[in-house]
Amino acid sequence: MKSLLLPTVLIAVALTSCKDYPDAAHPGLESLLREESEATGFLWLDRELTMLDLESAIERSTSLPMSPRQAMEAVRAYVQAHPEEGKKRACYPEPQHARVSVLGHYYFFRSMRNFKLSAPRLVGFFVDARNGEVIPYPGEGFSGKESDSPYLVSIPYHEDAVGKILLSPDAPDALRFLGWAYQKGTSVPKSPEKGAQCFKRAADGGDSWAQYEYAECCRLGNGVSVSQDEAIRYYRMAVEHQYPDAAAARQLGHCYARGEGVEQSWEQAAHWYSFATEAEDAEARFHLAQCYEKGLGVPLSLENAAEHYRALATDRRAAVDNVRQAWANKAAASLRRLKTQ
Secondary structure, rough: OOOOOOOOOOOEEOOOOOOOOOOOOHHHHHHHHHHHHHHHHHHHEEEEOOOOHHHHHHOOOOOOOHHHHHHHHHHHHHHHOOOOHHHHHHHOOOOOOOOEEEOOOOEEOOOOOHHHHOOEEOEEEEEEOOOOOEEEEEEEOOOOOOOOEEEEEEEEEEEOOOEEEEEOOOOHHHHHHHHHEEEOOOOOOOOHHHHHHHHHHHHHOOOHHHHHHHHHHHHOOOOOOOOOHHHHHHHHHHHHHOOOOHHHHHHHHHHHHHOOOOOOOOOHHHHHHHHHHOOOHHHHHHHHHHHHHHOOOOOOOHHHHHHHHHHHHOOOOHHHHHHHHHHHHHHHHHHHHHHOO
16 A cells, blocks of 8 residues: 555544443533434544644634633643643643644544544544633543544544534545445444445545555445456556556456456566565565566566566565565565575
């Protein structure tokens, strides 16, 4: 999969079933969180559990009796008076770094710890703009572990409105993430059919990742009827994109190698394996090496085969990437085999 070079997006937060909330001490807040979650399937907040910088939040909250800056000062005072609570939530808002969400009449200041997590939870401090009350979140009994929060950040989105975050049904990148959520059952009921629908809408909107994902759905019959023709069509859309999808190129190579949905052609298979290899796809590089080793679609060359195997076997990224590690191990075994021939 490509590196995630995405524009600023919003993240969906969904209520999990692992906790027995709401907190009786703040039923209004928990009621609002539940209402928003149940109304849309998600509670929409920003990638880092914050929507806005301080100045933007000020512009958005002119109707509230307390400004974001005053709310931030209230949180700072609370943390100074309750250092253990501040430490557990890792929240020390400063004007130059403050990121604020506005939800109804509440401000939310997120945990700094969430910067480091790929799937952070709703942890930090809410401030009631009506009376300035600072509400540590989650409430009583919070251990300091992110998993203690009942709300899990899972899905990017990118449309918002004053006081409430809304879904944008025509945003391809958002639909793609929603498709992944339905496919995996992450924060929504698992539904391959809905996942495929989201991928197709995003794919038709020009998202190359979604084009690859929908092609996979068609090839495997995941949420849609099996259609090799449709799979090939969407794989091609993904590789003809401004930012071609390496996984789609690799899968085209597999299709030509196996004659699935296209006439079998080792020349075309090697071409697409080479295309994906240039985009650093480890699996494609391994298969390209095999093509050189066996003379399939390219002139037989044990030297070229060994070069590709060696590149995989010595790839330092394999130390932190299980997929690359698996192909690195296979490549190392192939190198040893070549040396004994």
